[in-house]
Amino acid sequence: MSDKKLIEPVILHLHHYYGNFGIGSIIFGGLISASAFFNEGTEGFHGSLPVFGFFAFLGLLLLMGRWIMKVIVHENKITKVSLLGTSKEMQLAEIIKVKFNKTTLELKLSDGKKSISCHQHLVGFSYIIEKLNDFEINTEHLNINV
Secondary structure, rough: OOOOOOOEEEEEEEOOHHHHHHHHHHHHHHHHHHHHHHOOOOHHHHHHHHHHHHHHHHHHHHHHHHHHOOOOOOOOEEEEEOOOOEEEEHHHHHHHHEEOOOOOOEEEEEOOOOOEEEOEEEEEEEHHHHHHHOOOOOHHOOOOOO
């Protein structure tokens, strides 16, 4: 057994409010459809189905973003699990380009072959910045308010 201490990976995900808004959106769409049914009958209900579909789709996207999408920061690599469950992995030592988009609030890490985007709303986003600084990757020019 080695004396080296194993460091657990840090899992960053969107705040639970994203999931709450997703559930609220689905409920809101259901209330609209129920109201249309009780006020207009089946014709009103059928007319409200596209509205319910929109709010249900929006709610599912928010729920998936909260529960599926995540960034896992290991000792020497970073892994991004997308909305559809696919993952990308990048070694921290191989990162050559770091950009921050102030419009989308995404930090984009690139090693020349692939890129990983990390949203500023991830719980623990500042840990990514600290980890990049540990690997002597300059992040001062990004002007990120963490």
